[in-house]
Amino acid sequence: MKILVVGGGGREHAIIWKLSQSKQVEKIYCAPGNAGIAKIAECVDIGVMEFDKLIAFAKEKQVGLVVVAPDDPLVAGAVDAMEAAGLRVFGPRKNAAILEGSKAFSKDFMKKYHIPTAAYENFDSPEEAISYLETVKFPIVLKADGLALGKGVLICNTLEEAKAGVKAIMMDKQFGAAGNRLVIEEFLVGREVSVLSFVDGKTIKVMSSAQDHKRAKDGDQGLNTGGMGTFSPSPFYTKELDNYCMEHIYQPTVDAIRAEGREFKGVIFFGLILTEDGPKVLEYNARFGDPETQVVLPRMKNDLVEVFEACINGTLDKIELQFEDNAAVCVILASDGYPEHYKKGCAITGLEAFYGKDGYYVFHAGTKTMDGNIVTNGGRVLGVTAKGEDLKQARANAYAATEWVQFENKYMRHDIGKAIEDM
Ligand code: AMP
Ligand code: GLY
16 A cells, blocks of 8 residues: 655654554655655655645555644645545544644533533633633633644733733734634643544544653753653553543543534544543644654554554454553754754764664654755754663663764753653
């Protein structure tokens, strides 16, 4: 089978690496891909939002399966357009991807179906949002309704900060149209866990858990980023918790979205927070998480093509997901200055150290080929993942491997997964 994967970051590299292990795969294309993906797939210069070009390409190459990985095209209806053109696609349609595309929708949805989440109110007018803020306890959380590259969430400690936040999101439109509506929600305290799952419309199967590190600097300081590193599994996510979430969060979500006439097929990513009152949903994503995917897929034993097919065919109940009884840690190598200003175009050396090394992976996030050399091309450059028999060993292995690669302004956090060692 020929497969087209839409996207071009570390997540897509990990997905393509995993797909390439399947005996069913004859050839993989990736649009637009990156320099690392180009080693295992044929990259084509089509953007993720260029639906007509993606469809024409997939038809010309007689692609048997299209995988739409990023949020923007999913929320904008890439799957609907591709299906209408007769393609077989893995990913939710627009009416289901709204679980991620609109925070106001997802909050109302959780409330309606009694899925545990933070208390909240939705606002269409900045004046009403501000009067409401006069009545709340701080800290409080402001969330732009739409997609904002993971940056549309502000945690405000004072009324002044919150008012400035409402102005930035709703009036100055710092995140564009994503800020036309605003969710104001209760601040929750607890450990965060990411749980990715496969869904076929009715059945949901969860993957091994993971934890992201969103802040740029050690000790969870600095600005929010797309994610600076992950580990899997989370030792805080117990079997008991998994059973509880299946009963109160996962299956109810799948049943409810179906009851709304918005059948979900694809990956649901549950951003959970483990509070004193039990686990609550911080957010839904309608896709694989990044960099969570870079630690979860290397530990998965199943053939990913089979799992994708089962989701599309509605036969996921026949699949038993299996994960290795080990751990993985991913450390993101970024360009110093990320997520603000940073240099691009710096030569990367040492990548060949990963070739043929079992249990070590280098997934490319922001790289490209220039004059035959691989150079940096984004804030997050590489994801270095290593497995180990436990989290401590995986962590030691991953940090050792971060030394194999060099580029100017290489920056990383040094405490990915450290909390587990300190336990
Ligand atoms: P989200 O995009 O909704 O996952 O929010 C991004 C990050 O903001 C989360 O990973 C949390 O660290 C934080 N966050 C979001 N909502 C809340 C909340 N209600 N209470 C505390 N922290 C939150
Ligand atoms: N790691 C968080 C996300 O993919 O949104």
